[in-house]
Amino acid sequence: xxxxxxxxxxxxxxxxxxxxxxxxxxxxxxxxxxxxxxxxxxxxxxxxxxxxxxxxxxxxxxxxxxxxxxxxxxxxxxxxxxxxxxxxxxxxxxxxxxxxxxxxxxxxxxxxxxxxxxxxxxxxxxxxxxxxxxxxxxxxxxxxxxxxxxxxxxxxxxxxxxxxxxxxxxxxxxxxxxxxxxxxxxxxxxxxxxxxxxxxxxxxxxxxxxxxxxxxxxxxxxxxxxxxxxxxxxxxxxxxxxxxxxxxxxxxxxxxxxxxxxxxxxxxxxxxxxxxxxxxxxxxxxxxxxxxxxxxxxxxxxxxx
Numbered sequence: 174x175x176x177x178x179x180x181x182x183x184x185x186x187x188x189x190x191x192x193x194x195x196x197x198x199x200x201x202x203x204x205x206x207x208x209x210x211x212x213x214x215x216x217x218x219x220x221x222x223x224x225x226x227x228x229x230x231x232x233x234x235x236x237x238x239x240x241x242x243x244x245x246x247x248x249x250x251x252x253x254x255x256x257x258x259x260x261x262x263x264x265x266x267x268x269x270x271x272x273x274x275x276x277x278x279x280x281x282x283x284x285x286x287x288x289x290x291x292x293x294x295x296x297x298x299x300x301x302x303x304x305x306x307x308x309x310x311x312x313x314x315x316x317x318x319x320x321x322x323x324x325x326x327x328x329x330x331x332x333x334x335x336x337x338x339x340x341x342x343x344x345x346x347x348x349x350x351x352x353x354x355x356x357x358x359x360x361x362x363x364x365x366x367x368x369x370x371x372x373x374x375x376x377x378x379x380x381x382x383x384x385x386x387x388x389x390x391x392x393x394x395x396x397x398x399x400x401x402x403x404x405x406x407x408x409x410x411x412x413x414x415x416x417x418x419x420x421x422x423x424x425x426x427x428x429x430x431x432x433x434x435x436x437x438x439x440x441x442x443x444x445x446x447x448x449x450x451x452x453x454x455x456x457x458x459x460x461x462x463x464x465x466x467x468x469x470x471x472x473x474x475x476x477x478x
Contacts, residue, residue: 202248203229205269206238212263215282219256242275250275250298257281262288279303279325287331291315291338298323302349309333319343327351327371335360335372350375351392359385 200208203225210216210223223230223238230236231243242250248270258281267273273293277300284305290296291313297320307330315321315338322344332354339348340360347369355372358379362370370385373394381393 200269201229202231202270205266206230206248209263209266212261212266213258214260215257244272247272249273250277252277253281254278255280259283261285264288264290264292268292274298276300287314289314291318294318295320297321300325301329302326303328305330307331310336312337315339315342321345323347325349327353329353331355
């Protein structure tokens with residue numbers, strides 16, 4: 174019987190396979206970061222310790238390079254804040270950092286279009302506040318970022334509508350978009366655990382969605398220009414249709430005479446003549462929890478009381 178010979182010739186192919194699957198697999202974290210640095214300008218000597226001849230970015234949980242956050246010897250976060258950085262935020266290069274979870278480039282001078290951050294699908298925290306990023310952000314600009322918990326983009330020059338994909342992020346806890354130029358209506362945020370959504374000083378209008386009704390009113394302060402003066406107003410706090418839909422799901426319809434006697438719809442059908450003869454009537458509906466929201470009908474006019 175012939176022996177099965179080991180296929181030694183396949184070993185080099187197995188080691189080079191990741192390079193065919195994706196070029197970033199073939200680069201060390203140091204090489205990826207050094208390539209990212211080439212997209213930055215105006216950093217002077219602040220990133221001098223980013224060099225290939227010294228120790229790598231991380232030793233265990235301890236960083237060796239400025240602005241690096243480490244976990245078990247791998248780059249976990251980037252914190253390059255208040256450095257006067259300019260240039261381009263090269264997201265395509267940062268994708269090569271497989272364990273990157275937090276990014277903060279706040280208080281710098283990055284300008285131009287908003288970067289394609291949704292390519293960093295595992296990101297948990299994003300801070301881009303206090304830059305000069307401008308233009309509209311695509312509606313799907315945050316699509317697929319299912320791990321994102323904190324997103325701080327305030328104090329930029331972003332415009333257009335607030336991206337609807339922000340309202341679909343399942344783990345989002347905090348969102349800061351204040352002092353931009355966003356306009357239009359606020360998307361319906363339906364996340365259950367939102368603790369902060371700051372949309373102040375944009376050009377928004379319309380009702381505040383029910384999902385944001387527990388936020389501080391100052392988070393919806395609006396800037397209105399009149400000549401060279403800026404006055405502060407508030408977006409309408411009317412509850413959205415989504416509020417009444419949810420309310421209806423937890424309610425049952427009943428009718429109330431002026432004497433506050435309650436009766437159900439079937440009673441009304443059986444005694445419609447009596448109701449019509451009683452003058453004006455109130456129409457109300459009550460939550461199972463006992464809170465009453467009553468609608469009045471009188472002299473052909475309807476309203477909420």
